[in-house]
Amino acid sequence: MPDTPTLPRFADPAPRGLCTDCGVSRMADAAACGRACQFIRPDYPAAEVRVHGRIAGTQGDEEIFGVHRAMYRARMVQPADGAQWTGITTGLAAELLRTKAVDAVLAMVPDAADRWAPRPAILTTPAQMAQARGMRMGYAPLLALLEPARAAGHRRIAVIGIPCQIHALRALEAELGFDRLYVIGTPCSDNTTTANFHGFLARLTDVPETVTYLEFRADYHVELRFTDGTRRLIPFLQLPLSDLPGDFFPLTCRTCVDYTNRLADITVGYMAGEGDQWLIVRNDRGAEMLAALGDRVALSAPGSRGKRAGPVKGFIANTARAAGGLPLRRMPQWMRPLMGWLMPKLGPKGLEFARARVEMKAAETILHLRREEPAKMKNMIPGHVWRIAAPYGLTPDATEQSGVDAP
Numbered sequence: 001m002p003d004t005p006t007l008p009r010f011a012d013p014a015p016r017g018l019c020t021d022c023g024v025s026r027m028a029d030a031a032a033c034g035r036a037c038q039f040i041r042p043d044y045p046a047a048e049v050r051v052h053g054r055i056a057g058t059q060g061d062e063e064i065f066g067v068h069r070a071m072y073r074a075r076m077v078q079p080a081d082g083a084q085w086t087g088i089t090t091g092l093a094a095e096l097l098r099t100k101a102v103d104a105v106l107a108m109v110p111d112a113a114d115r116w117a118p119r120p121a122i123l124t125t126p127a128q129m130a131q132a133r134g135m136r137m138g139y140a141p142l143l144a145l146l147e148p149a150r151a152a153g154h155r156r157i158a159v160i161g162i163p164c165q166i167h168a169l170r171a172l173e174a175e176l177g178f179d180r181l182y183v184i185g186t187p188c189s190d191n192t193t194t195a196n197f198h199g200f201l202a203r204l205t206d207v208p209e210t211v212t213y214l215e216f217r218a219d220y221h222v223e224l225r226f227t228d229g230t231r232r233l234i235p236f237l238q239l240p241l242s243d244l245p246g247d248f249f250p251l252t253c254r255t256c257v258d259y260t261n262r263l264a265d266i267t268v269g270y271m272a273g274e275g276d277q278w279l280i281v282r283n284d285r286g287a288e289m290l291a292a293l294g295d296r297v298a299l300s301a302p303g304s305r306g307k308r309a310g311p312v313k314g315f316i317a318n319t320a321r322a323a324g325g326l327p328l329r330r331m332p333q334w335m336r337p338l339m340g341w342l343m344p345k346l347g348p349k350g351l352e353f354a355r356a357r358v359e360m361k362a363a364e365t366i367l368h369l370r371r372e373e374p375a376k377m378k379n380m381i382p383g384h385v386w387r388i389a390a391p392y393g394l395t396p397d398a399t400e401q402s403g404v405d406a407p
Contacts, residue, residue: 005109005121005128006148010141018373020191020252022165023120023141024172036168039252041379044262045405047170051263052283056384061351064358064388066262068280069287071351072299075276082133084215085277088297089160089268090133092184094126095292096158102182104154106145106161107132115212117194120145122152132160135214138194143168146176158182162189163258170263182285185264187271188256188361196248203240205232218274218353254368257385259361260354266290271354272302278354306348308356316363316392362388370400378402 010026018039019025025033034040045055052067062068080087096102104124109131111117118136122145123129142165149157156179159169166185173181192200201208204224213225221233261267266286272278279299281287290297348356362385369377377400386396386407396407 003125003127005123005131006145006152007109007119007121010120010144018252018255018376020164020250021139021141022168023143023145024168026141026144027147032172033168036171038164038167038257039255039376039380042167042257042382043405044258044382044384047167047263050173051170051265056262058384058387061355063384064355065260065280066258066267066282066384068282070279070281071272071302072279072281073273073276073302073350074279074297074299076293077296077298080130080133082130084133084135084213085270085273087133088277088279088293089184089186090129091293091296092266092268092289093123093132093158093160094129096182096289097124097129098126099292101292102154102156102158102180104149104152105129105132105158106142106149108136108140108142108160110134110136114194116197122149122154124154137189137192137197139191146172150177154178156180158184160184160186161261161264162186162191163256163261163263164188164252166261166263167258182289183263183265184289185261185267187261187267187269188253188259190249190253190256192248192250192253196245200244200248203243204234215270218270218272218349220347251368251372255365255373255380256361257365257380257382259358271357272304272351274303274350274353278302303350304352305350306352308348308352308359311347312356312359312363312392315360316367316394319360319364319367359388359392362386363392363394366394374399383407 024036048055048067054067056062056067074088076086076088076091080091083090093105093107097105104122107121107123108118109121111119116136117138118140120140120142123132142161161169163185166183169183198208201211205211210227211224212227215223217223220236222236222239224232224234260280265283266289267280267282269278279290281290365381365385366389369380379402383405390407401407
């Protein structure tokens with residue numbers, strides 16, 4: 001068997017509104033977008049019953065993070081070379097291939113001409129999973145590979161994807177005809193185009209072409225690594241986010257209704273990891289995948305410190321101004337180093353940090369849709385998003401909610 005993944009080429013998509021080019025529009029039945037897209041009329045309670053066997057609770061962490069059986073702070077005992085963290089995501093998929101639980105894995109690998117650009121690939125050996133390590137930034141039609149994978153005879157597959165991809169996958173799962181499907185989810189990545197990402201790198205360093213790694217960390221810093229082996233930490237407050245163009249993050253990413261990938265079997269992210277990764281095991285298949293790693297993965301209970309209400313309220317105030325077209329209230333430059341030093345010490349950490357980020361995303365979704373697509377709100381915003389945002393005074397009026405998954 002060749003040790004190179006299958007890498008089909010896809011043309012650039014036609015411009016459209018709320019679309020992340022998950023790949024469904026490139027399948028034989030392009031009209032499937034209408035029943036699969038997260039940005040049209042998502043029904044999370046029905047999807048949760050199909051996938052997990054029950055609806056997420058409406059109180060506490062299940063309300064915020066979705067259905068789960070367990071949550072862990074985790075790291076691979078032997079970190080994988082080239083991994084963004086320690087290699088848990090690709091490790092889970094490689095083990096599925098090694099044990100022949102699946103015939104193929106659909107995931108992203110770097111484009112040959114640009115290591116930051118994602119290319120969807122069909123991976124069929126554990127060794128190939130090394131090519132999927134690391135972060136990519138941009139859009140790539142992952143689900144367009146479902147039909148080529150099936151045509152190649154792969155009946156048992158795993159998919160590694162972000163929430164909008166996984167929502168569409170779950171909506172079409174029953175009609176795809178695979179014998180077995182494992183879903184490894186990562187949280188929403190606040191995506192942008194690869195070209196925009198290169199512009200962002202150029203704002204962070206005079207030598208963007210030498211950057212090999214970028215990560216937003218739970219300690220309120222962005223970490224950069226360079227080809228010469230050096231590293232640089234940049235406090236969040238020192239990032240030039242206010243200098244980015246208004247469309248740097250598309251409306252799809254500013255209106256994400258599922259930041260934690262609620263329909264995956266297992267979610268692998270960083271937010272509650274406090275320097276490690278954060279695992280949300282959602283169902284039997286998620287538990288099966290994690291158990292297969294055995295003692296190669298170190299697990300512990302996630303911590304939780306600090307209080308999120310203040311940072312979330314501040315974020316909502318700034319987002320409301322931005323969504324309303326008003327200039328942001330910028331912190332004076334002399335205060336930024338001080339606040340950058342204080343935030344890691346006083347800000348929420350662990351699960352409280354993750355709760356804060358999900359609440360921020362819920363508020364951001366409501367505020368930006370009210371400004372740019374108010375007619376879509378009654379169908380597009382699930383009940384769990386309204387409930388998450390309600391403590392901050394964001395509640396629907398009569399035109400903003402429907403009978404489906406009402407808050």
